[in-house]
Amino acid sequence: MEYRHLGNSGLQVSVMGLGTNNFGGRTDEETSVRVLFHALDLGVNFIDTANTYSKGESEEIIGRALGGRRHEMVLATKGGILWGPGPNESGASRKHIMDMVEASLRRLRTDYLDLYYIHKPDPNTPIEETLDTLDGLVHQGKIRYIGCSNYQAWQVCEAAHTSRSRHLSSFVCAQNEYNMINRTVERELVPFCGAYGVGLVPFYPLAAGFLTGKYRPGEPLPKGARYDDASKTRPAQATLARGLQQRFLNDRNFGMLAPMEEYASQAGHTMSELALAWIASNSAVSSVLVGASNTEQLDANVKGVEWRLSPEESAEINKILDDTLGLDI
Numbered sequence: 022m023e024y025r026h027l028g029n030s031g032l033q034v035s036v037m038g039l040g041t042n043n044f045g046g047r048t049d050e051e052t053s054v055r056v057l058f059h060a061l062d063l064g065v066n067f068i069d070t071a072n073t074y075s076k077g078e079s080e081e082i083i084g085r086a087l088g089g090r091r092h093e094m095v096l097a098t099k100g101g102i103l104w105g106p107g108p109n110e111s112g113a114s115r116k117h118i119m120d121m122v123e124a125s126l127r128r129l130r131t132d133y134l135d136l137y138y139i140h141k142p143d144p145n146t147p148i149e150e151t152l153d154t155l156d157g158l159v160h161q162g163k164i165r166y167i168g169c170s171n172y173q174a175w176q177v178c179e180a181a182h183t184s185r186s187r188h189l190s191s192f193v194c195a196q197n198e199y200n201m202i203n204r205t206v207e208r209e210l211v212p213f214c215g216a217y218g219v220g221l222v223p224f225y226p227l228a229a230g231f232l233t234g235k236y237r238p239g240e241p242l243p244k245g246a247r248y249d250d251a252s253k254t255r256p257a258q259a260t261l262a263r264g265l266q267q268r269f270l271n272d273r274n275f276g277m278l279a280p281m282e283e284y285a286s287q288a289g290h291t292m293s294e295l296a297l298a299w300i301a302s303n304s305a306v307s308s309v310l311v312g313a314s315n316t317e318q319l320d321a322n323v324k325g326v327e328w329r330l331s332p333e334e335s336a337e338i339n340k341i342l343d344d345t346l347g348l349d350i
Contacts, residue, residue, distance in 0.1 A: 022064030022323070027095075027307045028193040029218030030166055032135070034095050036301055037326040038067035039319075040224060040310040045078025046258075047247075048314050053079075054086045059316040061093050063323055067308050069196075069222075071099035071140060072125050084130035097136035098125045099170055101143060113143035113151040122158055137164045138196060141171040148176075148183050156189040168222070170196040174209035181217055192219060194307060199223035201232060201281070201296055201342055202274055211305045220307030223300055227311070231269040232296040234282055238275045242266075277345035284341065290328060295338075297325025302335055 024033040039060045044053040057068070070079045080098060087094075100121030103111040111117065122137065137158070139151060158164040169177060169192045177195050184191035195214060199206050199221070206221070214221045227233055230247045242248050248265045278292070285295035300309050309326060313319045330338070 023326070024066070025307050026220070027136070027166065027222075028214075028220030030193040030220075032095065032166055032193070034067040034308045035065045036306075036308055037065055037297075037322060038069050038097075038222065038308040038310045039065050040312040041068065041070045041079045041083065042074050043079075043312050043314060044070070044082045045075035050082050050085075052315065053082050056313050056316060056319060057083065057086055058090070059319055060313075061090060063319060065319075065323075066093060067095045067097070069097045069310050070129075071102075071138075072104065072121055072128075073099075073102045073140070077124075077128055080125055080128035084128050087130060091131060095135045096129065096131065097138065097168070098129065098134060099138040099140040100125065101138075101140040111143075112146055113139050114146045115150055115154040118151065118154045119158070122163060126163065133162055134164050136166045136168055136194070138168045138170045139172075142169075142173075142176050148180055149187065152180060152184055152187070152189045152191075159190045166190075166193050168192050168194040168196060172197070174206075174213045177210070177219060178213060178217070181219070194220035194222050196222040196224055196310070198225045199300060199306075200226050200228045201277070201299060202228045202269065202346065204342070211303070214305045221303070221305045222308050222310060223306060224310045226300045226309050227293060227296055228269055228274075229265050231265075231274065232278075232292060234278065234292040236270060238270075238272070273346060277342065280341050280345060281338075284338065290324070291321070293321060294325035294328055297322060298328035298330050299335065299338055301326045301328075302330040 023036040025036055026032065027034050068083065070083055072080060100118060101113050109116050125134065126132065155164065155167045167190055169180065172195060177192060180192055195210065197206050197210060211221065235243055235246065236248065248262050281295060282292045285292050297309060300306060311322045313322065
């Protein structure tokens with residue numbers, strides 16, 4: 022397993038990180054723990070969760086499983102998304118951040134977090150208040166590094182300048198969606214990360230499963246798959262599945278998939294491996310977050326991040342993307 026610095030920090034993380042959004046939801050506790058330990062055995066040290074994943078159950082499963090292997094993990098969680106009905110149960114205010122950090126520490130059964138993200142921008146709280154609060158938690162030893170998620174480039178830049186001018190801890194990484202279909206971050210965020218030493222941590226690198234090639238035009242959805250709304254027992258899950266269908270299952274995306282699958286096959290790899298290799302070959306990327314519902318998926322994903330594309334290969338793939346999808350960034 023390759024390890025990279027998380028942005029310009031001294032912290033080293035595995036090039037593949039384990040996303041645990043499915044823990045306690047689509048994946049039961051026994052399977053989740055098996056996946057977690059298999060990831061550690063493969064050399065994956067970057068474990069990503071959030072307080073809202075399965076309404077805290079993801080953190081609780083990880084906390085119950087940690088045991089004597091806590092030291093092997095770079096454990097990251099997030100806070101800031103709506104948690105409850107109260108006026109102070111969302112956002113990045115001092116009160117909400119401190120409440121959420123304490124709650125996450127309890128669920129994870131640990132006394133420190135290696136990395137804490139603000140899950141999304143809060144337009145109602147000054148960035149100075151957010152960063153000052155996070156800096157205080159760093160000095161208390163409850164958080165070691167801080168990051169942001171779903172921020173636009175100008176918002177990460179504003180935070181960077183605020184940290185520098187006020188001598189506060191700064192965001193070392195930015196977690197945003199990035200995949201062959203959604204290349205929006207290439208417009209401003211990727212160049213910013215390179216210039217300012219902020220590590221990019223992409224989520225949805227397989228476009229929520231579309232880039233695995235399991236979905237085919239005109240064919241029924243695989244039963245129980247992420248996009249299969251008919252198999253979902255919770256209304257929120259069914260709504261999410263329908264949203265993924267509308268977003269990814271269209272002629273434009275399928276038009277890109279065919280030549281990409283051919284390219285991967287000629288190189289002796291799967292479509293999933295190509296999608297992950299393409300992301301991991303970007304020098305701005307510190308770690309690629311990949312979820313897994315079983316250990317077999319983990320093994321397959323590792324093959325992808327271990328495949329190193331040459332500059333010529335990356336350019337050829339980008340040309341296919343430009344020709345089929347257009348440079349829609």
